[in-house]
Amino acid sequence: MTRYVLGRLGSVVLILLAVCLFTYLIFFKLSPDPAVMICGKTCTPDRIDSIRNVLGLNQPLLSQFWEFLRGIFVGRQYGSVHCPAPCLGYSFQTNESVWSMITARLPVSVTVAVGAAVLWLLAGVIGGLVSAIKQGTWWDRSAMALALGGVSVPNYVLALVLQYVLVVKLQVLPFPAAVSFVDNPVVWFESYLMPWVVLAVGYACLYARLTRSNVIDTLSENYYRTARAKGLSGSLIMRRHALRPALTPITTIFGMDFAGLLGGALITETVFGLNGIGKLAADSIAKNDQPVIMAVTLLAAFFVVIGNVVVDLLYTALDPRVRVVST
Amino acid sequence: MSDLFVVEDLTVTFPTSRGPVDVVKNVSFTVGRDDTLGIVGESGSGKSMTALAVLGLLPRGARTSGSVKLDGIELLGKSERDLRSVRGNAISMVFQDPLSSLNPYYTVGLQISEMYQTHRGGSRRSARQVAIDALDRVGIPDPARRVDHYPHQFSGGQRQRVMIAMALCCSPSLLIADEPTTALDVTVQAQILELLAELQSTTGTGMIFITHDLAVISSIAQRVLVMRSGDPVEYGTAEQVFSAPRHEYTRMLLDAVPRIDDEVAL
Numbered sequence: 001m002t003r004y005v006l007g008r009l010g011s012v013v014l015i016l017l018a019v020c021l022f023t024y025l026i027f028f029k030l031s032p033d034p035a036v037m038i039c040g041k042t043c044t045p046d047r048i049d050s051i052r053n054v055l056g057l058n059q060p061l062l063s064q065f066w067e068f069l070r071g072i073f074v075g076r077q078y079g080s081v082h083c084p085a086p087c088l089g090y091s092f093q094t095n096e097s098v099w100s101m102i103t104a105r106l107p108v109s110v111t112v113a114v115g116a117a118v119l120w121l122l123a124g125v126i127g128g129l130v131s132a133i134k135q136g137t138w139w140d141r142s143a144m145a146l147a148l149g150g151v152s153v154p155n156y157v158l159a160l161v162l163q164y165v166l167v168v169k170l171q172v173l174p175f176p177a178a179v180s181f182v183d184n185p186v187v188w189f190e191s192y193l194m195p196w197v198v199l200a201v202g203y204a205c206l207y208a209r210l211t212r213s214n215v216i217d218t219l220s221e222n223y224y225r226t227a228r229a230k231g232l233s234g235s236l237i238m239r240r241h242a243l244r245p246a247l248t249p250i251t252t253i254f255g256m257d258f259a260g261l262l263g264g265a266l267i268t269e270t271v272f273g274l275n276g277i278g279k280l281a282a283d284s285i286a287k288n289d290q291p292v293i294m295a296v297t298l299l300a301a302f303f304v305v306i307g308n309v310v311v312d313l314l315y316t317a318l319d320p321r322v323r324v325v326s327t
Numbered sequence: 328m329s330d331l332f333v334v335e336d337l338t339v340t341f342p343t344s345r346g347p348v349d350v351v352k353n354v355s356f357t358v359g360r361d362d363t364l365g366i367v368g369e370s371g372s373g374k375s376m377t378a379l380a381v382l383g384l385l386p387r388g389a390r391t392s393g394s395v396k397l398d399g400i401e402l403l404g405k406s407e408r409d410l411r412s413v414r415g416n417a418i419s420m421v422f423q424d425p426l427s428s429l430n431p432y433y434t435v436g437l438q439i440s441e442m443y444q445t446h447r448g449g450s451r452r453s454a455r456q457v458a459i460d461a462l463d464r465v466g467i468p469d470p471a472r473r474v475d476h477y478p479h480q481f482s483g484g485q486r487q488r489v490m491i492a493m494a495l496c497c498s499p500s501l502l503i504a505d506e507p508t509t510a511l512d513v514t515v516q517a518q519i520l521e522l523l524a525e526l527q528s529t530t531g532t533g534m535i536f537i538t539h540d541l542a543v544i545s546s547i548a549q550r551v552l553v554m555r556s557g558d559p560v561e562y563g564t565a566e567q568v569f570s571a572p573r574h575e576y577t578r579m580l581l582d583a584v585p586r587i588d589d590e591v592a593l
Contacts, residue, residue: 223427225422229384229414231442321477
């Protein structure tokens with residue numbers, strides 16, 4: 001087991017390194033000269049040269065990449081300015097440290113992701129479960145039709161419709177504002193409610209359909225029939241012999257979806273003006289702010305890769321058949 | 328020999344888009360204590376449906392009529408709750424494919440003890456001991472360790488032994504074995520049959536043995552019911568059915584069994 005975990009972590013390091021290299025090449029080498037961009041309109045060739053010097057752009061590619069990596073772990077020097085570890089550089093637009101920009105916005109994205117995940121797991125799994133048990137009834141048919149509709153609605157449309165109805169027309173919710181939970185929990189909750197719902201709807205519908213088909217598959221398994229033939233109580237059969245096998249595969253999908261969201265919900269955050277990683281990504285792309293783009297890409301990759309490993313390890317705990325192969 | 332289990336005019340009907348279809352038609356048989364009834368027939372003859380019907384385990388929508396009595400108590404028409412106290416407790420089942428019939432997510436110990444606890448109560452520890460004893464009884468070596476293993480860690484024959492251990496842990500009065508040896512290779516088949524016969528002689532459990540294999544039936548059953556397309560074609564003692572089959576279909580089935588002295592065109 002320890003060997004398996006170490007092996008998985010080793011592959012994580014390799015994948016992250018590869019992601020780093022590709023992102024670095026794409027954003028720093030294939031896009032316009034950063035020195036020219038920083039220099040602005042009133043620029044002289046001398047100034048461009050000195051910026052190149054400070055950023056280390058006149059050095060060979062590999063040593064630039066090495067400096068970038070070193071910066072993340074031990075910090076680096078930009079001319080006379082020391083950038084402490086973990087150093088992801090400075091924004092070309094605001095000169096702010098990219099690391100502090102990320103850390104300032106991460107809590108917002110995490111709040112959006114966690115709240116939405118709780119909602120979609122509850123709604124999706126319970127909805128799918130009830131549909132599976134009441135298979136073929138009007139409840140099942142209407143729930144699944146609704147789920148199909150929900151998956152099909154783009155979340156920016158839903159976001160705008162909800163804002164129009166709940167904020168502008170009915171005025172039951174305020175427009176999302178940056179309020180911390182400690183200052184005012186009620187406003188905090190009201191602010192995040194719409195983003196949570198908007199983000200959760202699509203996932204919930206998908207999870208409802210997945211849960212339904214998984215549970216129905218499990219109900220036709222031979223071991224489910226055995227459990228009934230053993231005379232076990234209905235709730236024990238449901239819990240042990242239907243839900244556990246049916247929900248285990250959902251862990252995989254959930255892990256990936258949730259990890260993906262931690263890297264920022266680009267559309268939802270932008271539509272609701274929430275200052276999370278997603279909005280940071282959108283803004284930095286619009287302004288071609290390369291160090292920030294690079295950082296948010298790496299962050300998203302980091303979460304997805306780590307999410308993947310967590311799911312793999314969790315799976316060895318949830319499914320004994322995987323556990324034995326892995327030892 | 329007193330009759331433990333009496334089935335009369337059992338009919339199972341399934342609704343289809345072209346109207347109701349009878350998959351089991353007016354089947355009657357009896358099983359005595361210590362007695363083994365073999366139900367034989369080809370695939371789709373209604374053997375398994377008969378077994379599932381007596382325990383109320385048919386798929387949704389199926390209708391049953393007739394009478395199924397265990398120790399004089401009518402089972403058909405009983406509520407789900409009442410049937411649950413019969414299933415696994417008074418009547419147990421062993422299914423064809425032991426790998427898919429055991430839940431891969433739980434240890435065999437838990438799967439045996441959960442059944443024991445449901446019907447007999449008691450602590451987790453005592454149920455675990457019951458599971459260990461049950462595994463020991465069916466010849467699983469080192470049962471105290473194996474009780475914590477998962478189904479995929481057993482061989483095919485051992486898995487079927489686990490299923491039998493589970494089926495017998497509440498000392499049922501009737502065991503229904505639905506093609507218990509079909510998924511196993513021939514030597515393991517023989518071992519399982521031997522085990523069933525041995526356990527039956529020590530526990531006095533009545534048994535319904537469902538198979539398509541006439542050779543197996545002839546070695547284990549005292550009475551035989553031959554089924555075809557849901558119809559009971561022939562019913563009698565094993566000796567009668569095998570030595571003097573009255574029905575054309577039984578003769579056909581018997582002729583279909585390859586014999587060692589058959590001439591084969593190569």
